[in-house]
Amino acid sequence: MSRGQVSRRLKETLVIDICGKARPRERIVETATSLFRRHGIRGIGVDAIAEAAGTNKMTLYRHFGSKDELIAECLRHQADKAERKWADLEAAAPGDPLGQLLGWCRLAAEFLAREAQGCDLANTAVELHEDDHPARAVIEAFKTAQRDKLASVCRAAGAAEPELLADTLHLLIEGARVSRMSVGPGGPSARFLTAAEAAVRAAVGAR
Amino acid sequence: MSRGQVSRRLKETLVIDICGKARPRERIVETATSLFRRHGIRGIGVDAIAEAAGTNKMTLYRHFGSKDELIAECLRHQADKAERKWADLEAAAPGDPLGQLLGWCRLAAEFLAREAQGCDLANTAVELHEDDHPARAVIEAFKTAQRDKLASVCRAAGAAEPELLADTLHLLIEGARVSRMSVGPGGPSARFLTAAEAAVRAAVGAR
């Protein structure tokens, strides 16, 4: 009664307006990702996620089996999204690895200035404490892949020590994101771009 | 009954053997710190903390009022401990700020290799999501103070851009600690010392 009066058709329409996705599965992933971000993985319940996604707990469990699997799925989505960014970088500066590297620095700095949250993957790694959690493999694979991609671009750009430059840039961005969560955007993370560009310049010489 | 048979005197003795502290308040802080580290702040209950500290929930609440206040107190302890390290650094290389800076790099790298956990303060910043949580002020003050101390040493060491060097080193160590939690000690965090020393060398010149 009361809220249940609204016809199912109308409710779905409302949800589509809010979230832009018709199928429950994707609505759940999208909604869960943003709720995990806002409240932390342990800070939001599956019931609240399902309701916010305009569906219910049963449908959620039918799709994902457990909250832990839902977490892993959300991270997989985020990882895919991040990996697709490299294609944009290559498209923006084709055949110019140094340009791609500097583009990566600029893109990371923009994201840092715009978005309050840190990296979902890294944050989850901090929040989870079970070694066998399904999300752990996703996190490790993603972080390793990101660093390796960075290293290959550094190598192509002719850096003196490409592995060291890649690790340095990786540590800088990772540190900037976590620092932003501790002291906000006015802290050391504001100097990320300057620090990163200096590291690149030192390794490949002035442009 | 059963477990309660052991006299209070004996129980306290056992706890002293385990934890090295006689007074409940300090045992609780010590125990809570290590349990928060192992299970996460939301992953361990006050009851379990009290029991592990060889006391009980009522005593815990009489001392700290709430779990949130206990969290803040634990972080305060950790912050104090970390701030005391700077005195050791100064004592090891008195009047030699560059030596202190390199000593800081080496100390951080050693800690990184030895301890699996990241920074308790930073991890808590990631885990907590309430803006008005009592721990937030502790975290922000500590992180800011650490960066400022780093900056003053960089300045004394004659770095070309002391603020930038301090931010760079801060981002590197912060990134190394969080990276270690994502991909373990074999990842980019293993290159922290090399990257940090390179940054110092570039700003101060060869030693």
Added chain:
DNA sequence: CATGGGTGTGACCGGTCGGTAACTCTTGGC
């Protein structure tokens, strides 16, 4: 028109959580 897969609903389970109350016991300082 029939059917079956995806979906919605509401109730329920056992467990855990942070926090409180009332009472007893122990101990150190006077």
Added chain:
DNA sequence: GCCAAGAGTTACCGACCGGTCACACCCATG
């Protein structure tokens, strides 16, 4: 030896958690 302060014990509260169940429902496909 007394007494207050600190500490221990037990039970309890209401809320919420992840997860399951049985059942009704809608709608596209045949």
